[in-house]
């Protein structure tokens with residue numbers, strides 16, 4: 001499978017449970033070689049969608065495919081798709097090594113994969129401990145190790161950061177980046193946005209089962225703006241406007257500039273012998289974007 005680039009595609013995906021529509025007419029694509037954040041508040045329909053992608057839940061209508069095939073029709077599903085869902089169960093009496101050994105045998109993976117993954121997931125020191133004593137973070141690592149056994153090209157991770165401490169989070173971000181850089185398709189759900197903000201390339205945002213935004217994170221947030229504080233704000237505004245910047249007042253002696261980056265603003269000020277006291281590049285945080293996208297105006301009133 002190495003070298004395969006397998007996109008995930010959802011088209012008109014809908015799931016109803018009686019009167020509850022958990023997911024409604026969801027259409028999106030997740031590209032290989034990137035980390036995509038699947039974001040939405042609690043109950044938005046993320047888990048239901050991920051379960052439909054892995055064939056664990058049958059859609060009421062619409063389709064979900066991986067590399068163009070529904071999960072159930074993949075030739076080697078467990079070696080193509082690795083999934084981690086909350087509450088992955090381990091036999092409490094098994095050690096991490098036993099657990100992985102069992103799954104490796106079922107998936108037809110060589111034994112050497114077990115030691116490799118214990119190392120990769122930072123579990124080598126706990127390899128021979130029974131899982132009953134594992135912390136939530138260790139369980140998450142073991143779930144990830146299980147998902148990676150078959151060296152899958154596609155990873156579907158439901159809230160993998162749950163229970164990880166800050167060091168574990170930073171380690172997870174590094175791992176996701178590496179997996180994506182190897183050309184894998186990585187879809188990771190979260191409602192704790194700042195945890196994924198630093199690693200996601202693209203986002204798919206849903207609210208109440210419906211798509212609200214999808215695309216490269218940088219396109220959704222727009223270009224950064226530059227906030228500049230200067231005792232020479234008026235002549236500086238003229239100089240920046242003449243250089244094709246768009247300038248608005250942002251308080252006494254402060255300007256907000258679009259269309260020019262911070263080094264260009266500083267250079268222009270220097271060229272015109274104008275003083276700068278502060279220069280800050282502002283980016284929209286994913287947190288703010290997420291709140292903007294998922295707050296229902298009717299509810300906010």
Ligand SMILES: Nc1ncnc2c1ncn2[C@@H]1O[C@H](COP(=O)(O)OP(=O)(O)OP(=O)(O)O)[C@@H](O)[C@H]1O
Pocket residue numbers: 017020021022040041042043044045046047048049191
């Ligand atoms: N088996 C089920 N039967 C009935 N309703 C369900 C079932 N599974 C999910 N739902 C409902 O569907 C909606 C979406 O749930 P889902 O778990 O997919 O959301 P989520 O975005 O993963 O939420 P969270 O972030 O809290 O895990 C919720 O209203 C939930 O109660």
